Amino acid sequence: xxxxxxxxxxxxxxxxxxxxVVPDAAGQLPRLASTFTDVDGLYYFTIVVxxxxxxxxxxxxxxxxxxxRRKTIDQAPASNATHxxxxxxxxxxxPLIIVMVMFAWGFKGSIDMTTVPVDARWYxxxxxxxxxxxxxxxxxxxxxxxxxxxxxxxAAFVLESTDVLxxxxxxxMRVKRDVIPGRNQTVWxxxxxxxxxxxxxxxxxxxxxxxxxxxVNVVTxxxxxxxxxxxxxxxDSTPSAAAASAEKQIYRTLCLACHTTNGAQLVGxxxxxxxxxxxxxxxxxxxxxxxxxxxxxxxxxxxxxxxESIRKxxxxxxxxxxxxxxxxxxxxxxxxxxxxxxMKTLAPAAK
Amino acid sequence: MTTNVPALDAGAAAAGPRRNFLDVATGFWSWASTxxxxxxxxxxxxxxxxxFLCGGLFxxxxxxxxxxxxxxxxxxxxxxxxxTLHGAFMVFLFVIPAIPGSLGNILLPLMLGAKDVALPxxxxxxxxxxxxxxxxxxxxxxxxxxxxxxxxxxxxxxYTEQAVVTIGLAVFVLGFSSIxxxxxxxxxxxxxxxxxxxxxRMPLFVWALYATSLLQVLATPVLGITVLxxxxxxxxxxxxxxxRLGGDPVLFEHFFxxxxxxxxxxxxxxxxxxxxxLVSVHSRKPVFGYKLIAYSxxxxxxxxxxxxxxxxxxxxxxxxxxxxxxxxxxxxAIPTAIKExxxxxxxxxxxxxxxxPMLYTLAFLIIFSIGGLTGVIxxxxxxxxxxHDTYFVVAHFHYVMMGSIAVAFFAGLHHWWPKIFxxxxxxxxxxxxxxxIFVGFNATFIPQFIMGSRGMPRRYxxxxxxYTDFHKASTIGAIVLGCGIALMxxxxxxxxxxxRQAMQNHWGGVTLEWHAPTPPPVENFTTPPVVTTEVYxxxxxxxxxxxxxVQ
Ligand SMILES: [Cu+2]
Ligand SMILES: [Cu+2]
Numbered sequence: 069x070x071x072x073x074x075x076x077x078x079x080x081x082x083x084x085x086x087x088x089v090v091p092d093a094a095g096q097l098p099r100l101a102s103t104f105t106d107v108d109g110l111y112y113f114t115i116v117v118x119x120x121x122x123x124x125x126x127x128x129x130x131x132x133x134x135x136x137r138r139k140t141i142d143q144a145p146a147s148n149a150t151h152x153x154x155x156x157x158x159x160x161x162x163p164l165i166i167v168m169v170m171f172a173w174g175f176k177g178s179i180d181m182t183t184v185p186v187d188a189r190w191y192x193x194x195x196x197x198x199x200x201x202x203x204x205x206x207x208x209x210x211x212x213x214x215x216x217x218x219x220x221x222x223a224a225f226v227l228e229s230t231d232v233l234x235x236x237x238x239x240x241m242r243v244k245r246d247v248i249p250g251r252n253q254t255v256w257x258x259x260x261x262x263x264x265x266x267x268x269x270x271x272x273x274x275x276x277x278x279x280x281x282x283x284v285n286v287v288t289x290x291x292x293x294x295x296x297x298x299x300x301x302x303x304d305s306t307p308s309a310a311a312a313s314a315e316k317q318i319y320r321t322l323c324l325a326c327h328t329t330n331g332a333q334l335v336g337x338x339x340x341x342x343x344x345x346x347x348x349x350x351x352x353x354x355x356x357x358x359x360x361x362x363x364x365x366x367x368x369x370x371x372x373x374x375x376e377s378i379r380k381x382x383x384x385x386x387x388x389x390x391x392x393x394x395x396x397x398x399x400x401x402x403x404x405x406x407x408x409x410x411m412k413t414l415a416p417a418a419k
Numbered sequence: 420m421t422t423n424v425p426a427l428d429a430g431a432a433a434a435g436p437r438r439n440f441l442d443v444a445t446g447f448w449s450w451a452s453t454x455x456x457x458x459x460x461x462x463x464x465x466x467x468x469x470x471f472l473c474g475g476l477f478x479x480x481x482x483x484x485x486x487x488x489x490x491x492x493x494x495x496x497x498x499x500x501x502x503t504l505h506g507a508f509m510v511f512l513f514v515i516p517a518i519p520g521s522l523g524n525i526l527l528p529l530m531l532g533a534k535d536v537a538l539p540x541x542x543x544x545x546x547x548x549x550x551x552x553x554x555x556x557x558x559x560x561x562x563x564x565x566x567x568x569x570x571x572x573x574x575x576x577x578y579t580e581q582a583v584v585t586i587g588l589a590v591f592v593l594g595f596s597s598i599x600x601x602x603x604x605x606x607x608x609x610x611x612x613x614x615x616x617x618x619x620r621m622p623l624f625v626w627a628l629y630a631t632s633l634l635q636v637l638a639t640p641v642l643g644i645t646v647l648x649x650x651x652x653x654x655x656x657x658x659x660x661x662x663r664l665g666g667d668p669v670l671f672e673h674f675f676x677x678x679x680x681x682x683x684x685x686x687x688x689x690x691x692x693x694x695x696x697l698v699s700v701h702s703r704k705p706v707f708g709y710k711l712i713a714y715s716x717x718x719x720x721x722x723x724x725x726x727x728x729x730x731x732x733x734x735x736x737x738x739x740x741x742x743x744x745x746x747x748x749x750x751x752a753i754p755t756a757i758k759e760x761x762x763x764x765x766x767x768x769x770x771x772x773x774x775x776p777m778l779y780t781l782a783f784l785i786i787f788s789i790g791g792l793t794g795v796i797x798x799x800x801x802x803x804x805x806x807h808d809t810y811f812v813v814a815h816f817h818y819v820m821m822g823s824i825a826v827a828f829f830a831g832l833h834h835w836w837p838k839i840f841x842x843x844x845x846x847x848x849x850x851x852x853x854x855x856i857f858v859g860f861n862a863t864f865i866p867q868f869i870m871g872s873r874g875m876p877r878r879y880x881x882x883x884x885x886y887t888d889f890h891k892a893s894t895i896g897a898i899v900l901g902c903g904i905a906l907m908x909x910x911x912x913x914x915x916x917x918x919r920q921a922m923q924n925h926w927g928g929v930t931l932e933w934h935a936p937t938p939p940p941v942e943n944f945t946t947p948p949v950v951t952t953e954v955y956x957x958x959x960x961x962x963x964x965x966x967x968x969v970q
Contacts, residue, residue: 239874
């Protein structure tokens with residue numbers, strides 16, 4: 069298990085996350101971008117109470133340790149009190165009252181956070197080791213690892229897991245909900261500020277738990293209505309670089325766990341040598357040794373091979389990876405084209 | 420009433436009265452087959468200390484890995500194993516057994532004026548079970564490790580291809596070790612108190628161990644059943660927790676926390692007990708509110724069975740469940756607050772000796788106030804939904820587990836070290852080490868509070884760069900903390916070789932253990948003690964015993 073100490077560890081982390089969280093004025097929580105103000109109010113109320121008690125305890129201790137330090141071995145204590153009923157009643161009742169306030173406030177806040185308003189738009193978030201897929205209200209469109217929401221509109225989510233426990237966590241929105249296989253959980257919030265935010269998986273879910281990330285774009289009503297960004301359509305006239313970058317998100321979300329873009333090998337082969345760049349700048353498919361129904365074959369990589377590798381991974385298995393699994397992905401032609409363009413950008417120059 | 424005379428150490432009687440439990444017999448077998456609670460306690464001490472050092476090493480690896488956002492040392496899969504090992508070793512092999520097994524074992528009979536625990540053979544069996552558990556846990560690493568986190572949440576723990584069954588078995592066996600110790604202590608407290616030692620003349624450490632034992636006996640079986648069910652589910656696919664077979668993964672969480680919340684108090688109550696003793700001795704004052712502290716231990720033991728749901732506020736509990744669990748969580752904060760205030764009041768205007776055990780105690784009081792108060796923050800429902808499973812929680816429970824329990828353990832170790840071994844460590848180094856540990860500890864975990872409230876999730880092998888500075892600060896703190904602990908290990912071990920004599924009653928304690936010879940003989944007391952005074956009555960302190968070195 070320590071092999072990686074000797075080798076260079078694979079750097080399996082979130083590429084291109086949302087900009088850093090901006091802390092609020094007190095520097096503790098991220099700036100609130102939803103309507104759940106109770107969380108912040110209660111948090112700071114509790115912090116102030118805690119600081120008060122901490123200073124009280126530390127102050128009393130500091131004073132008495134200095135003032136009543138034992139200087140000779142036979143020094144008797146300055147006081148021999150063993151109890152003081154009024155004092156004990158005070159320090160039982162006062163904290164009790166304070167925590168009951170916290171309890172009531174916290175309970176009220178949590179009710180607001182778990183009661184979905186009737187006018188909410190329903191999205192679906194599907195959690196899977198280790199990525200997020202989102203579906204949009206009244207639409208079959210999906211987006212992977214990136215989500216678009218309209219500002220000042222209540223957004224509610226049905227949370228589904230296809231494998232293990234995950235949790236939907238957006239610090240700036242103050243929402244967290246476990247995603248449990250076999251149960252539909254819900255979560256809602258109302259984004260109040262345009263911006264790009266983190267969505268983390270907060271429940272440990274295995275190897276790439278820390279990479280189970282999505283970027284959440286909160287956009288204005290016009291942007292949301294005019295060109296909903298996740299499903300930008302491009303056609304054959306689109307420059308290949310643009311097509312590649314449009315679908316790169318799929319790689320980041322769905323494929324990065326097993327394929328690298330730097331030659332390092334994870335579960336599957338790296339994508340660096342699927343294509344080669346000729347001296348004249350054209351990019352052509354590389355040679356591949358694969359196993360087809362038990363027979364070795366040499367083939368040339370092309371779009372059809374890539375599409376087959378994605379949709380029916382077991383049809384042709386790369387030599388050296390014959391026994392390793394890859395789940396099939398039902399991606400449409402356009403997405404596969406975009407991925408091929410992306411793979412071509414990784415092509416090394418021919419020797 | 421007859422008491423058990425330890426059957427071992429056949430040579431003891433012949434060896435004459437000067438012999439103490441350490442030199443009464445030598446050789447491997449005299450230790451491996453001993454029934455003397457003090458020797459068993461010492462073997463526990465060695466065992467749990469090694470487990471602590473292993474767990475600490477894993478912690479350092481975790482912190483070093485997190486120096487950079489993309490992780491510096493391991494693949495994500497290896498990182499997940501390392502943090503799991505850190506958690507499992509620390510919780511199951513160190514924090515749960517440490518204080519009852521070592522200091523508890525050594526001191527409980529001494530404090531009660533007894534010759535041994537009620538069931539010495541069972542005591543030895545507990546220790547051997549602990550050894551088997553530790554061996555199984557180590558084997559599990561060899562068998563491919565385990566990467567589930569110490570919580571073993573289903574269904575991940577059912578699907579992952581690792582030695583989950585082996586570590587489950589380890590936890591099962593360790594559970595029995597814990598149950599037997601608890602049982603033994605309960606019987607001992609009921610049956611072996613010296614004449615005149617009424618319940619309310621028992622030292623608070625004994626009260627704390629008694630409450631802990633109740634929890635161990637009542638709660639641990641649930642953990643045993645739960646890990647067995649997980650093993651069954653993995654091996655025979657019975658469909659209890661696995662949603663693919665119609666099981667319910669959340670049920671596992673309920674079972675797990677039904678044990679593991681009380682387990683928090685199994686871990687922390689003995690620490691409370693140590694602190695109650697130490698604040699009194701080193702302030703030379705009776706413990707303030709003795710009865711309230713004793714009762715609050717029992718109150719905590721009872722209420723702690725009813726708050727497990729606070730670990731699952733984000734799991735989609737019903738509103739009623741959230742209401743009840745949050746309410747009771749705040750409720751259990753009150754007896755804990757009472758204890759903290761009572762300790763401070765005990766120190767208040769005492770005759771305060773600033774020696775190393777007291778410094779560790781003061782460190783505990785400061786750290787635990789933060790640990791406890793941040794627990795209150797987490798109990799608040801709406802806030803919990805934001806902070807759950809972030810580094811805020813990690814920092815909170817490290818303030819309790821490491822900063823409070825381990826520091827209380829260190830305090831107790833320093834306090835009773837001269838009693839147990841008859842030798843003193845280097846006080847100067849001890850004070851320095853205490854300072855380093857205090858600074859290093861806070862430097863490690865304060866940044867974790869901040870990044871946690873800013874949203875950094877726990878159990879992340881890599882992270883978004885927002886949190887880099889906090890992680891770096893935390894890693895530096897951990898290195899400082901590690902140095903402090905290394906220094907402590909050094910001077911404690913060195914003291915055994917330097918043989919600087921301790922005093923008979925080194926700190927001037929008045930509970931029964933200080934009336935026994937130092938180090939105690941096998942049968943603890945040369946004449947069976949009879950208790951005639953109230954506990955913590957410092958007017959009975961004979962200052963000469965503080966000046967007379969051990970021969
Ligand atoms: Cu996840
Ligand atoms: Cu708990």
